[in-house]
Amino acid sequence: MSTTTAPAVPTATDVRAAAERIAPYARRTPVMRAEIDGRPLTLKLEHLQRTGAFKLRGALNALLGGAPTDRVITASGGNHGLGVATAASMLGVHATVYVPETVPEAKAAPLMDTGAEIVRVGEEFAVAAEAALARAESEGVRYLHAYDDALVVAGQGTLGLEIAADAPECDTIAVAVGGGGLIAGVRLGAGGRRVVGVEPEGCRSLGAALEAGHPVRTPVDSVASSALGAATIGRVPFEVLRANPVTTTLVSDAEIISAQTRLWQDFRIAAEPAAAVPFAAWLAGRVPGDNPCLVVCGANADWRPHG
Known part of the structure; x- marks a missing residue:
């Protein structure tokens, strides 16, 4: 199987290298400054990224920075698979993407359009991932x-670099957490700013890991689980965050749905549930700082505004 030359745990230097590597392919998404009820906030509009989510960053960096390959296999709840399939298409690599049978059609349909091979397995991401890894190992293909x-973590961190450069007044960055790749990367690219990881109450892989002192398996049950449904925080993200601490907070499904609606009503942002998670925490007063930046990480969902 192909291997990469990446270090076991990425650093801020790796994030800066990733930014140069992916610049010709990924969008530098804008930030938007706003105020609600006299409270200032900044939104990082990453849902405007190609593929509609931040995952393209990590996929591009992994394919550009790893050992050359003409095939890649991955598993995804939707956004990562679309990022890998799109990056692979850009770079002339054949991609096979395993997804759960429950993947939203808004994520499955664009996957099909990339020309990647799509395989649906199981009802949870973990099942699809196990099947994808088994195939990669049996066929000697990079997983x-x-x-x-x-x-991947270093590539996601380029989002943090952009916030630091384009919104230098922001003192806190709030990020939704699933498997931990985005928050770990942003922590490395944030330039010393406070980083807050926001998790749904029913999907708290990071909070549980921090409490236990190591990654542990957790339940997956949330309106945002199609994107944030990792049962266990990744080893690489956990090591990054253990060396570079962050704080965490929780939001309920009701708060996520309400925040998703507010993003539409106030800003005409059609965010997927995971992308509304940081905004939900901010609305509930759980994001500290005088000038926080909330990452709107994706817009791939079967979604209609409520109310």
Whole structure:
């Protein structure tokens, strides 16, 4: 199987290298400054990224920075698979993407359009991932993990670099957490700013790991589980966050749905549930700082505004 030259745990230097590597392919998404009820906030509009989510960053960095390959296999709840399939198409690599049978059609349909081979297995991401890894090992093909990969984490961290450069007044960055790749990367690219990981109450892989002192398996039950449904935090992200601490907070499904609606009503942002998670925490007063930046990480969902 192909291997990568990435370090076991990425650093801020790796994030800066990733930014140069992916610049010709990924969008530099804008930030938007706003105020609600006299409270300032900044939104990082990553849902405007190609593929509609941040995952393209990590996929591009992994394929550009790893050992050359003409095939790649991955597993995804939707966004990572679309990122890998799109990056592979850009770079002339054949991609096979395993997804749960429950993947939302808004994520499955764009996957089909990339020309990648799509395989539906199981009802949870963990089942699809196990099947994908088994095939990669049996066929000797590179397996690209959705978040437990140093190159992927470094690629996601380029989002943090952009916030630091484009919104230097922001003192806190709030990020939704699933497998931990985005928050670990942002922590490395944030330039010393406070980083807050926001998890649904029914999907708290990071909070549980921090309490236990190591990654542990957790339940997956949330309106945002199609994107944040990793049962266990990744080893690579956990090591990054153990060396570079963050704080965490929780939001309920009701708060997520309400925040998703507010993003539409106030800003006409059609965010997927996971992307509304940081905004939900901010609305509930759980994001500290005078000038926080909330990452709107994706817009791939079967979604209609409520109310």
